[in-house]
Amino acid sequence: MRTAASSARFARRTARLRASTIREMLKVTQQPDVISFGGGLPAPELFPTTEIAQATKRVMEEYGTAALQYSVTEGIPQMRAWVAHRLAPRFARLIPAEDVLIVNGSQQGLDLLGKIFIDPGDHVVLESPSYLGAIQAFDAYEARYLTVETDENGLIPESLERVLDRADPFPKFLYLVPNFQNPTGRTLVRDRREQVVRICERYDLPIIEDDPYCELRFEGEDLPPLSALETSGTIIYLGTGSKIVAPGMRVAWLVIPNADVREKIVLAKQGSDLHSGTITQYVFHEYVRSNAFEEHVHEIVATYRHRRDVMCEALSEHAPRSVSFNRPQGGMFLWVRAAGADTAELLKVSAQERVVFVPGESFYPARDVHDGMRLNFSNSPDERIRIGIERLCRAIEEA
Ligand SMILES: Cc1ncc(COP(=O)(O)O)c(C=O)c1O
The missing domain is CATH 3.90.1150.10 (Aspartate Aminotransferase, domain 1)
Incomplete structure (x- = not known):
């Protein structure tokens, strides 16, 4: 039986x-x-529990029914505007709020990117070693991996070039974590950022820049994200509230200047969860616009x-x-x-x-x-x- x-x-x-x-x-x-x-x-004893409780109360009083209703797939306008505003100095340019999509953790962003880019057997380029959660997300779409060597200064551009020269089939994208990488804590140095963007531009390879730790810099100067560098290529940026507010809220964002990619992500997200939780977006926004944040x-x-x-x-x-x-x-x-x-x-x-x-x-x-x-x-x-x-x-x- x-x-x-x-x-x-x-x-x-x-x-x-x-x-x-x-x-x-x-x-x-x-x-x-x-x-x-x-x-x-993150350290749980630092979670802003009181402030989140107060923010939740204010949201319920001010926007109660809207916060409990279905909302648009792209994310509530306040959140998209906040992300655009917060990242603008790092990107050294204005970011249109339409380029920002709110997702349910950057992990969902990785899954959606896998969904729109990867057919079974497709190649994806990763740093060696790379974030386990990304490997898991791309595994579900039956990706195969080409790995690029790294050292204390992050991904080695010459190794990336060698990998791309030999790649067959040609990969769908490069995925990397430029700041305080998971797992190594390493940061991609400034001149290599420029080189990686130029190489990817030359090979017409989209870049997925996953940057959950950029706000957690202890010393040294902030480096421009790859997304801040001028390019005719495609760079998709992921950020998250998980490390600066609380991972349990599952509020994260993608910045996608390319309208075609954005549209596909929105359609993929619709099929996945319609939209991220409306109430958590409201509460997150209410908290992060305060000085307490x-x-x-x-x-x-x-x-x-x-x-x-x-x-x-x-x-x-x-x-x-x-x-x-x-x-x-x-x-x-x-x-x-x-x-x-x-x-x-x-x-x-x-x-x-x-x-x-x-x-x-x-x-x-x-x-x-x-x-x-x-x-x-x-x-x-x-x-x-x-x-x-x-x-x-x-x-x-x-x-
Ligand atoms: C590099 C990287 N990307 C994505 C994530 C997932 O973050 P989120 O909580 O936004 O889904 C993590 C979490 O540890 C991470 O280290």
């Missing part, structure tokens, strides 16, 4: 939907004595900078000689390499020591590089960072 499970005739693309190491691990970290450097979570961003940046320092100091003190790590200028992650180690195996030992992280192989589509680990520093207070790093270093020595 057929069981219910065996009678489900899943689409071929579901074969690519793998359980995420991160999600599996987050289950383990529910235990209070386990210190997690695994998730990409600006103070909040300063507070997050100061706290995460301090936590990065604590983690780097603890690593300097306890890490064995085989271990190297970077000191990102912003964001939420640092990248550790343990020469010769398989960090997926190391995770089993470190889980016994009650500390977890994300093994680097998850961020390589071919899962062929094993010595890296992503450590999150935003989500743990100082003392837990110190204890966690001591435990991790003990696990590395044991392993």
Whole structure:
């Protein structure tokens, strides 16, 4: 007799939907004595709960019925205008509010981009390593990956050129995270931004610029997003409220100057969820236009900078000689390499020591590089960072 499970005739693309190491691990970290450097979570104690409660009350009093009604797929006009206004200095130009689309987390933006660009077997160009959530989103559309080498200064333009020269079929787009990348915390340096834009222009390759961490800079000067550089090519920009307000609100945005791409995204989003939650957009907007929001961003940046320092100091003190790590200028992650180690195996030992992280192989589509680990520093207070790093270093020595 057929069981219910065996009678489900899943689409071929579901074969690519793998359980995420991160999600599996987050289950383990529910235990209070386990210190997690695994998730990409903001510090919950900094969430502006009171201000969001007040904003919600004001929204209900002022716009109650509109906030509870269906709304347009593109996003409520106030939110689109706010995003355009906030990004204008970074882009060093006026951004028409029509170029902005509000989405349900930038993760939905990645899914929609996969939906409109990727046919089964199409090539997509990624940094090596790259954001796991993007790989998952593109996997669902049966993408294949071409990977570009990176170093401490981000993606290496010569490697991108070599990849594009040889690519067959020619890829649909380049996806990259230019600031404080997930997983490595690295930032693409200024002259390389220019080079990447020129190369993509020459090859007529659209760029997807995913920039969730740009506001979390601890030191050094802001670099212009690729989207700020003059080009005849297509650049699609993703930003999010997840790291500067709260990920639970799922308010994020795309900036798409190309009207054809924008129209396809709107149609794809309509089929997916009609529109992002009206009430959350209203509440988000009500909060971010207040002074409290600006103070909040300063507070997050100061706290995460301090936590990065604590983690780097603890690593300097306890890490064995085989271990190297970077000191990102912003964001939420640092990248550790343990020469010769398989960090997926190391995770089993470190889980016994009650500390977890994300093994680097998850961020390589071919899962062929094993010595890296992503450590999150935003989500743990100082003392837990110190204890966690001591435990991790003990696990590395044991392993
Ligand atoms: C590079 C990158 N893109 C997208 C996302 C997803 O963000 P959102 O919460 O807006 O869906 C994350 C979250 O960690 C990320 O690191």
